[in-house]
Amino acid sequence: xxxxxxxxxxxxxxxxxxxxxxxxxxxxxxxxxxxxxxxxxxxxxxxxxxxxxxxxxxxxxxxx
Ligand code: FES
Numbered sequence: 001x002x003x004x005x006x007x008x009x010x011x012x013x014x015x016x017x018x019x020x021x022x023x024x025x026x027x028x029x030x031x032x033x034x035x036x037x038x039x040x041x042x043x044x045x046x047x048x049x050x051x052x053x054x055x056x057x058x059x060x061x062x063x064x
Contacts, residue, residue: 003043006036011047018047020055
């Protein structure tokens with residue numbers, strides 16, 4: 001599914017670029033693109049948040 005229409009970026013590509021990303025700009029940089037209209041930025045931020053939550057979950061499991 002396309003998340004960023006302006007750059008034709010799909011959810012899978014953005015999710016992969018979101019791993020350990022510090023911010024939305026870094027995700028776009030990893031994809032070799034720049035945000036344009038900005039409508040997708042909240043969704044990309046959510047992908048970063050999901051990635052962090054998954055990492056925290058993995059760390060918690062590893063600590064147990
Ligand atoms: S939809 Fe992503 S910049 Fe426009």
